[in-house]
Amino acid sequence: MCVLEPSAGVCLLPAYSKYRSHFHHIVLIDQHIRRGGFPSSKSIARELELSDRTIRRNIEFMRDALGAPIEYDPSRKGYCYTQPAWTLPGIQLTEGELLGLVLVQLAVSAYKGTPLESYLKSIVDKLVARLPEEISVDPRGLAESFRITLGPVAPINPEHWEMLARAIREKRSVRMTYYAVGRDKTADRDVDPYLLRCYRGDWYLVAHDHASGYVPIFSLARIRALKLLDEHFVVRDDFHPDEYLGGIFQTVETSERHKVRIQFFDIAARLIAERIWHPTQKLTHRKDGSVVLEMTVADLDEVAWWVLSWGSRARVLAPEALLSAVLGEAAAILESRDHG
Incomplete structure (x- = not known):
């Protein structure tokens, strides 16, 4: 089902509505506040048939992400604009750019449960919130026509990913309790994290191992415990990411070729x-x-x-x-x- 726009000869897909529903809520909230009368979140929620919590969350988003000058007047028990001339920002997208946004949204769902999910979702939400209310799209389906599927992935601890990303940025060593699946043993290791690599949905750490002096690849799924150390490091002069990864067939690196x-x-x-x-x-x-x-x-x-x-x-x-x-x-x- 689609709503035909005679002038454009294309459809507004119901599938697209889920990508811009957030924007629609914001537009309607903006209209209610702009009319004056100091509407409350509960009164807006009743008219839009949404929950009070959803209205409050969207108003907070408008303030923080869009810079909306919204204030709550305790005496009137409602919201108002302190700068009536302020308007919602908008973005004009081509059909190709819109398709790219849809694919990014699908990529977010593919990374559900990973540390990147919240980052990607935040970016997409900010972009979607700035889209114009009416966008013409090709009737072939957009979201219904694409799927992004990851293979079987090993779950990781999001806190470990965050800590390693910080260690890489700050050039700080870490101590990790690591399970070596080949030897079926767990041991503590001090390493200098060089880079994080995602291969077929699984995350790996390339790091200089203090004990061996080598730069092996570790699976984040096998890290049992992790601690950020105060010790700072300098990346080895002979380490070049592209050359290093260029010899790897899948996930194992050795000094041999x-x-x-x-x-x-x-x-x-x-x-x-x-x-x-x-x-x-x-x-x-x-x-x-x-x-x-x-x-x-x-x-x-x-x-x-x-x-x-x-x-x-x-x-x-x-x-x-x-x-x-x-x-x-x-x-x-x-x-x-x-x-x-």
């Missing part, structure tokens, strides 16, 4: 050719329809697990260590099946 060559067949070849799997990748298309993927990576184990996910449609050409890892894991799978 391995040039791998993997041949893919049938549907796997076509799927491999569709994507950029690594910044260093090179694809070679062979006459038999297969594709050879070459790339330089830091860790072979995670590449081995990835190769196994393609089953018989993937063949390791190099290096020998990667082939041994894949064959060893395949043999272990068969052995576990036989002993099952």
Whole structure:
């Protein structure tokens, strides 16, 4: 269902209303206060069929975010503008810009429960509050036509994210109790946080480890406790974020670099050719329809697990260590099946 605007030949989508409902409430509150009569939040709530709490929250938003000169007159028991000439700000958006705003709103819902949710939502709310009351949009659907879906993600402690972001800004070391899933052990570590990385919805910390001297990657989901230290640090001269991340295949960084060559067949070849799997990748298309993927990576184990996910449609050409890892894991799978 849509309301047709004959002059524009496009529709006002009901789906869009949820993105501008906040703005509508503010416009109506503005109209009630501007008429005079010192309306109270309860009287406005009755007329708009909203809760008193919603009206108060919107009035607070108008004051704080929009700079509205609204004051409550105790003697009149209602609100008024101390500067009657003040008007609500507005933004003119193109259809493409409006689509971008809708996609940002969808991204907020995709990050629900993460530390970024409140930040993104605040930005979107401020933008939406400044939109004009009537916006013509294409009838193809906007919000109904797009979805942003994250894969399975590991929950993190929002306070840890906040503390690490602060530590990075202030160049301060942290002490964390960290669970190493590979060794199945938990230990305290003092590290210098360099950067936070989001990979497929999961958050990781790149940090200089005081004990080892290396700069490994830590999963925020495995941080059991975190403390901000008074000690300040200087980022190592040999650390360059783009170079560092350029060697990572997925989430593991080592001081090593391995040039791998993997041949893919049938549907796997076509799927491999569709994507950029690594910044260093090179694809070679062979006459038999297969594709050879070459790339330089830091860790072979995670590449081995990835190769196994393609089953018989993937063949390791190099290096020998990667082939041994894949064959060893395949043999272990068969052995576990036989002993099952």
